[in-house]
Amino acid sequence: MSILIIAEHDNASLRPATLNTLTAAGELDGEVHILIAGADCAGAADAAAKLPGVAKVRVADAPEYGHELAENLAPLIAKLAADYTHVLAPATTFGKNVLPRAAALLDVQQVSDISAIKGADTFVRPIYAGNAMATVKSLDTIKLITVRATAFEAAAEDGGSAVTETVESTGDTGLASFVGQELTKSERPELTTAGIVISGGRGMQSGENFAMLERIADKLGAAVGASRAAVDAGFVPNDYQVGQTGKVVAPDLYIAIGISGAIQHLAGMKDSKVIVAINKDAEAPIFQVADYGLVADLFQAVPELEEALG
Amino acid sequence: MKVLVPVKRVIDANVKVRVKADQTGVETTNVKMAMNPFCEIAVEEAVRMKEAGTAEDVIVVSAGAAQAQETIRTGLAMGADRGVLIQSDVALEPLGIAKLLKAVAEKEGVDLVIMGKQAIDGDNNQTGQMLAALLGWPQGTFISKMEIHDGGAAGAGGVKVTREVDGGLEVVDLKLPAVLTVDLRLNEPRYASLPNIMKAKKKPIEMLSPEDLGVDVTPRLETLQVVEPPPRKAGVMVDSVAMLVDKLRNEAKVI
Numbered sequence: 001m002s003i004l005i006i007a008e009h010d011n012a013s014l015r016p017a018t019l020n021t022l023t024a025a026g027e028l029d030g031e032v033h034i035l036i037a038g039a040d041c042a043g044a045a046d047a048a049a050k051l052p053g054v055a056k057v058r059v060a061d062a063p064e065y066g067h068e069l070a071e072n073l074a075p076l077i078a079k080l081a082a083d084y085t086h087v088l089a090p091a092t093t094f095g096k097n098v099l100p101r102a103a104a105l106l107d108v109q110q111v112s113d114i115s116a117i118k119g120a121d122t123f124v125r126p127i128y129a130g131n132a133m134a135t136v137k138s139l140d141t142i143k144l145i146t147v148r149a150t151a152f153e154a155a156a157e158d159g160g161s162a163v164t165e166t167v168e169s170t171g172d173t174g175l176a177s178f179v180g181q182e183l184t185k186s187e188r189p190e191l192t193t194a195g196i197v198i199s200g201g202r203g204m205q206s207g208e209n210f211a212m213l214e215r216i217a218d219k220l221g222a223a224v225g226a227s228r229a230a231v232d233a234g235f236v237p238n239d240y241q242v243g244q245t246g247k248v249v250a251p252d253l254y255i256a257i258g259i260s261g262a263i264q265h266l267a268g269m270k271d272s273k274v275i276v277a278i279n280k281d282a283e284a285p286i287f288q289v290a291d292y293g294l295v296a297d298l299f300q301a302v303p304e305l306e307e308a309l310g
Numbered sequence: 311m312k313v314l315v316p317v318k319r320v321i322d323a324n325v326k327v328r329v330k331a332d333q334t335g336v337e338t339t340n341v342k343m344a345m346n347p348f349c350e351i352a353v354e355e356a357v358r359m360k361e362a363g364t365a366e367d368v369i370v371v372s373a374g375a376a377q378a379q380e381t382i383r384t385g386l387a388m389g390a391d392r393g394v395l396i397q398s399d400v401a402l403e404p405l406g407i408a409k410l411l412k413a414v415a416e417k418e419g420v421d422l423v424i425m426g427k428q429a430i431d432g433d434n435n436q437t438g439q440m441l442a443a444l445l446g447w448p449q450g451t452f453i454s455k456m457e458i459h460d461g462g463a464a465g466a467g468g469v470k471v472t473r474e475v476d477g478g479l480e481v482v483d484l485k486l487p488a489v490l491t492v493d494l495r496l497n498e499p500r501y502a503s504l505p506n507i508m509k510a511k512k513k514p515i516e517m518l519s520p521e522d523l524g525v526d527v528t529p530r531l532e533t534l535q536v537v538e539p540p541p542r543k544a545g546v547m548v549d550s551v552a553m554l555v556d557k558l559r560n561e562a563k564v565i
Contacts, residue, residue: 069482070439071448093475096435097451101402104440109405109530112434122534125452127433128327132336135535172436175448179470192476196564228494236455238495244433245494247476253564263326269367270542274562276554291545291562294554304551310563 001030001120004058006077006089006099009036009044011066016193017090018147019157022051025088027117031055035080035167037073039066045164052159062169067178068094074101075170081106081142085120091146092192110144111136115151116209129244131265149192150250150271161283184239185214186224188214191242194223196253197243197272201265203258203279203298204227210236213257219309225269227259233283243268258298261286278302311458312367313356314420315390316350316411316441319374319381320431331539336431336536344418345381348426350388351492354499355456356424357389365369367391369418373402373410379429379515386510387502398527403431406520406527408440415445420467420487426430427452438491448484454495458486 004016008015018034023030032053036045048057058080064072081087089095091113103110104306107175112197115133116124122137123145127193191197198213198220210224217224225247226240242249254272259265261277261284270289277290280297287293294301321327321336321343328337330492345353359365370385372378373396384392415423428435442449450456450471457470467486472479474493502510520527548554558565 052403068484070442070451074443093452093473095440097449100436101443101449102438104405104443105409107405109403110434110436111432111531112436126539127536128321128431129365129433130539131417132329132536133539134533135537136534137534138559139530139532173448175446175485176450178481179477179483181475181480183478232495237478238493239476239478244430245428246515253558253562263323274558274564275459275542275545276558287547289542289545291542292554292557293545293547294551296551301551305555308551309425 001028001033002083003030003086003088004080004084005027005034005045006087006095006303007033007036008040008043008090011038011041012043014044014047014310015092016154016190017092017149019154020152021088021090021147022053022155023113023152024117024147024153026053028120030085033058035060035077037065037076039063040218041142047157049162049164050158050160051162052156054160054162057162058167058302059164060085060167060169064169064172065184068098069176069178070098071173071175072100073098074105075101075123075173078105079170080167084142086143086145088145090146091148097145099144099146101194106142107143108140108142108201109138110146111138114145114199115150117146121260128265130270131263149246152247154193182233184237188217189221189223191223191247195223196220197225197249197251198222198255199227199259200230200235200257200259201227201259202233204230204235212306216306216309219306227262227265249305256286257302259286260284261289283310311359311365311417311421313359313365313369313371314415314418314423315352315356315368315385316423316437317353317370317372317381317385318346318426318429319343319372319378320346320429323347323430329373329536333515333535333537333557334531343377346426346429348492350426350495350499352424352426352495353385353388353390355492355498358497360389365553369394369420371396371411371414373398373407375399378543382504382515386513387507388500389506392513393517395515396518396520396523398520400527401529402527403529403531404436405440406525407437407529408444409525410440410520410523410527412444414527422487425489425491427493438489442489445489448488450482450484450488452492452493453490454479454493456490456496
């Protein structure tokens with residue numbers, strides 16, 4: 001067996017979900033290679049070469065790979081995939097965008113968002129927003145898989161010394177062009193890899209009130225998230241959203257403030273190790289998954305919590 | 311412009327799904343079904359294009375059991391012009407559906423496909439990307455904004471889309487024809503009015519089969535087992551913030 005990981009990176013360094021994908025690849029028992037496709041991506045390629053358990057880094061460095069456009073990346077992945085039994089990418093918006101396009105070019109039915117590996121061709125994945133877990137067997141010769149990062153530990157970043165090999169670009173399809181991006185800047189940890197997450201819901205009432213959660217987050221070294229309702233109401237940007245259609249998180253501690261606990265939201269956080277819910281509605285479904293529940297007005301409880309944390 | 315909107319019939323988003331006792335899947339008999347919520351957003355966007363004069367013909371297509379006609383009727387009641395049902399009793403997978411949709415897109419000569427980014431049953435998030443690959447068209451996935459333009463001096467039309475990505479928002483410009491998959495914040499879908507529901511009953515639905523379209527939909531995945539996720543152990547209610555902090559420090563030891 002041989003496995004190709006499609007790395008998610010920003011040309012200078014690897015994105016954290018790539019490390020979780022590497023752990024999943026390690027469970028498959030085969031030689032692991034990593035593809036770094038980018039523009040001026042030597043930094044990311046060097047980081048990939050240091051990962052333990054990686055035998056080879058394949059680098060496609062060309063301007064057309066600079067913005068992760070699926071139209072340009074998918075033909076490259078499809079071409080390289082012929083040498084492998086498995087192709088893995090993280091189930092982030094990057095992997096979700098690119099890998100199905102490569103799978104269709106290869107005439108392969110992708111297996112999305114796996115949370116466990118049962119064998120070389122058998123995988124477990126959540127369906128119905130995590131309300132059921134399906135075990136599926138792939139009958140395709142090459143397996144294309146996206147990996148749920150929170151279901152696998154992050155691999156170490158150092159300890160390996162892989163060889164590096166240059167790969168020819170498959171060219172610019174000219175179908176799509178990158179115009180710009182608005183990325184949320186934050187000094188806090190990334191939502192999907194933070195050890196503690198504090199999220200606010202509709203009960204927060206305004207974007208300004210999220211400052212209360214940010215102060216607690218800074219005391220705990222936590223990331224700040226939100227429910228779909230809070231994002232739809234415009235309190236915080238879309239990339240704060242935790243849920244079936246937003247980000248999936250599984251921190252050691254998840255604190256839900258003013259969140260009712262719609263199925264959609266629970267799908268994104270119910271694998272957290274410890275869940276705390278503060279809500280004034282004692283009937284809120286969030287309390288059914290909470291390890292510690294407090295029925296209280298958040299505008300009293302949250303300032304108290306901030307003070308208690310010192 | 312001719313717009314194709316693929317839609318899927320799924321268990322209603324408000325129903326709590328139950329796993330079947332024999333672990334072969336989830337219970338769907340006597341369960342309320344509805345249009346996948348992301349598909350509703352896609353239909354709404356296409357209908358708005360029609361109302362704005364950008365689209366002349368909006369076709370709603372579904373693949374699956376005969377009952378998917380109800381889902382197509384919902385799209386027609388929202389304002390789409392006509393429907394296509396590719397009837398199949400085989401459980402369809404994203405790749406098979408993408409092949410069927412490619413055949414319909416080519417047969418109809420559409421300029422744009424707008425569809426949901428994922429269905430809330432399988433949560434695969436694949437079909438749009440696969441369809442774009444098979445057609446050789448660009449893809450705008452997880453979009454929260456779209457703007458058709460004439461391409462300026464270059465002449466060829468395009469669509470500028472804003473995508474919801476993990477780090478925030480990204481804007482890309484795509485050549486037409488293209489496939490777009492929609493995210494939650496693109497629009498707020500309308501409810502069909504009673505007169506429009508009545509009118510929709512008279513709109514045509516063309517019936518096709520995978521064989522008619524020359525597509526092999528043999529499944530590539532075998533579902534071995536479907537089970538409930540492990541339940542969380544029951545939690546406790548605390549009376550005060552002080553007690554909460556004490557529990558987190560001394561019992562759970564997470565802060």
